[in-house]
Amino acid sequence: MKLAVLFPGQGSQKVGMGLDLYEKSQAVQDLFTQADKICKYNISEIILNGPQDELNKTKNTQIAIVTVSAAFTIIIRNELKNINISFMPIAAAGHSLGEFACLWFTGMLDIENLIKIVSIRANLMHNAPSGSMAAVINLDSNKIQNIINSNGLTEKVVIANYNSPNQIVIAGYKNELIKISELLKTEGAKTIILPVSGAFHSPLMEEASKSFSAELDKLQLSRTAALEVPIYQNIDGNYSTDSKTIIEKLKKQMTSPVLWTQTVKNLVNNGVDTVVEVGPGKVLTGLVKKINPDITCYNIYDLETLNQFVHIYEHELSTTKS
Numbered sequence: 001m002k003l004a005v006l007f008p009g010q011g012s013q014k015v016g017m018g019l020d021l022y023e024k025s026q027a028v029q030d031l032f033t034q035a036d037k038i039c040k041y042n043i044s045e046i047i048l049n050g051p052q053d054e055l056n057k058t059k060n061t062q063i064a065i066v067t068v069s070a071a072f073t074i075i076i077r078n079e080l081k082n083i084n085i086s087f088m089p090i091a092a093a094g095h096s097l098g099e100f101a102c103l104w105f106t107g108m109l110d111i112e113n114l115i116k117i118v119s120i121r122a123n124l125m126h127n128a129p130s131g132s133m134a135a136v137i138n139l140d141s142n143k144i145q146n147i148i149n150s151n152g153l154t155e156k157v158v159i160a161n162y163n164s165p166n167q168i169v170i171a172g173y174k175n176e177l178i179k180i181s182e183l184l185k186t187e188g189a190k191t192i193i194l195p196v197s198g199a200f201h202s203p204l205m206e207e208a209s210k211s212f213s214a215e216l217d218k219l220q221l222s223r224t225a226a227l228e229v230p231i232y233q234n235i236d237g238n239y240s241t242d243s244k245t246i247i248e249k250l251k252k253q254m255t256s257p258v259l260w261t262q263t264v265k266n267l268v269n270n271g272v273d274t275v276v277e278v279g280p281g282k283v284l285t286g287l288v289k290k291i292n293p294d295i296t297c298y299n300i301y302d303l304e305t306l307n308q309f310v311h312i313y314e315h316e317l318s319t320t321k322s
Helices: 019-024 026-039 043-049 058-081 098-105 111-126 141-150 174-186 203-218 243-251 260-269 283-291 303-321
Strands: 003-007 091-094 132-137 157-164 167-172 190-193 274-278 296-300
Touching (some): 003 058, 003 283, 019 026, 019 303, 026 043, 026 058, 026 111, 043 058, 058 098, 058 274, 058 303, 091 098, 091 260, 098 111, 098 243, 111 203, 132 174, 141 167, 157 260, 260 283, 283 296
Antiparallel strands (some): 132 190
């Protein structure tokens, strides 16, 4: 098993995520309490009890997802430690927001600085100029770009996410996005306007990106030496173990497209044959299977799936050693 750990991004949230861990683990309760203190409001109440509309607000969603992803990771590590096993994937990657969980996972940030920087990011994106995003299904990126170009909308609508060969996300001004969506339907595509507050990963995020870049410069890193686990980043799909390089790429993330397809291809090219998505939902493993059906995928989104993975991981390691 050559394993990569994946952390989900915005869109995977649901009310009650992590509840079964919270009820059974003091470590998770302590983490949620810490998140409340750092955020200076009761984010744990929103995570556990909603309402969903409140959880879906970008300013809450991003903090909630990284907190829950961290909670699952803490328990995985503890459970494996109890049987004298270290959780050591050969790579880490996250979808947009999920990259920040990678910073914590690899030791670049402690949990306090993770929640602080994600809180800043979440609020900047929540308050960014209005825009929208739409998922485009069953139409390749070249055709989508040609339709954008031929209708003179290159400064109004851009491709924001290359999620898989048959799932692309576009972002831009709402009226133009609706217009393009209708044109894409005539080409056989299915389009879905996404419930987000802005045109993320587009030029509309420029001012927010500049402000966030300044905040990243202030970030206190727990680790500046070369990382043991490389982080694959969305901006180019490539990996790095150098903290300065990783931060510089993150500065460009808000306005750059998410190259998830290329990220997964690079993971495979560099030896990864198995991935585990740690956090709410199954979005990333679903995309991974569309990109490369041969990759073995696991999900950890509740206590049951966590326990199943611990058992599988222990078995795979024992088989490898024998």
